[in-house]
Amino acid sequence: YLAGYDKVKRDIEDTVLLALTHGDVYDKITAATRMKNETNRPKCVLFEGPPGCGKTTSAKIISQQVEIPLVYMPLEAIMSKFYGESESKLAEIFEACAAMGSVILFIDEIDSLATSREAGLHEATRRILSTLLRKIDSFESDGEVLVICATNRKKDLDPALVSRLDLSIRFELPEASTRSEIFQRYAKQLSEEELKELGELSVNLSGRDICDICKDAERKWASKYIRKEVNQIAPAIEVYLDATMARLLQIQDSNLRMDHDFRPDLIASKLRSQPVAQST
Ligand SMILES: Nc1ncnc2c1ncn2[C@@H]1O[C@H](COP(=O)(O)OP(=O)(O)OP(=O)(O)O)[C@@H](O)[C@H]1O
Numbered sequence: 001y002l003a004g005y006d007k008v009k010r011d012i013e014d015t016v017l018l019a020l021t022h023g024d025v026y027d028k029i030t031a032a033t034r035m036k037n038e039t040n041r042p043k044c045v046l047f048e049g050p051p052g053c054g055k056t057t058s059a060k061i062i063s064q065q066v067e068i069p070l071v072y073m074p075l076e077a078i079m080s081k082f083y084g085e086s087e088s089k090l091a092e093i094f095e096a097c098a099a100m101g102s103v104i105l106f107i108d109e110i111d112s113l114a115t116s117r118e119a120g121l122h123e124a125t126r127r128i129l130s131t132l133l134r135k136i137d138s139f140e141s142d143g144e145v146l147v148i149c150a151t152n153r154k155k156d157l158d159p160a161l162v163s164r165l166d167l168s169i170r171f172e173l174p175e176a177s178t179r180s181e182i183f184q185r186y187a188k189q190l191s192e193e194e195l196k197e198l199g200e201l202s203v204n205l206s207g208r209d210i211c212d213i214c215k216d217a218e219r220k221w222a223s224k225y226i227r228k229e230v231n232q233i234a235p236a237i238e239v240y241l242d243a244t245m246a247r248l249l250q251i252q253d254s255n256l257r258m259d260h261d262f263r264p265d266l267i268a269s270k271l272r273s274q275p276v277a278q279s280t
């Protein structure tokens, strides 16, 4: 269940889901339009965007909704584990998928095959990439396998791979209202106002960050509860605010997703429940 992201969900439904559930309609259309018997169902799609924004989750949801098994293929792991024989392993995986009939092949971290423009591709990487491209091409004719690739670095993908994508869906960092919805997903006891407050404070955080914050808050609360420092079972807003603050500071330290929206001062003043001073 992916909270928020309504546009992304609709895009996925329009493109991927309908093609999987009503493939016959797509085939009838091409039968009426094309000289040759061809298919126009999407065969290879890309999910791209920053870490923790629902790419893997969405692939799992699609697989459940259409009741087609998902084969998870973390490319980085395959490349390092089977160093030297990665292409044959890759080919084996593709063959196993084809043998399964209908299957969704989820290739995570497809940017492991990234081109570094100056240096060019490592020889082994180049062979893996060409195996992958060949396999994607050969699936086109079978019509049973949907390949979903995921990456945090679309810019680095090889042009030959990009040109084979039927479509690309972007998963952005969530905005404030979406962040509130994600908080609600993991902290249903909070009031609408509290959720709104958390959504506004958690600037630049991903869905994964929010999920982690809520787990963190629950664990802290558990120890308080066990020590009988509190008696209600569901954590109060304060622990979520604390955990959010901690996560924001952690990100600020690691200097990752910083931008002008980041306002630790605002958060700190909220935590102290003081009115925010207007700076003009
Ligand atoms: N919109 C959301 N609603 C609910 N949970 C979310 C949402 N976005 C992310 N999450 C949570 O964050 C976790 C990480 O999300 P997911 O694995 O889908 O991210 P990803 O985009 O695949 O990240 P990566 O690029 O690091 O692989 C999920 O397990 C899920 O619990």
Ligand SMILES: [Mg+2]
Pocket: 055, 056, 057, 108, 150
């Ligand atoms: Mg993922």
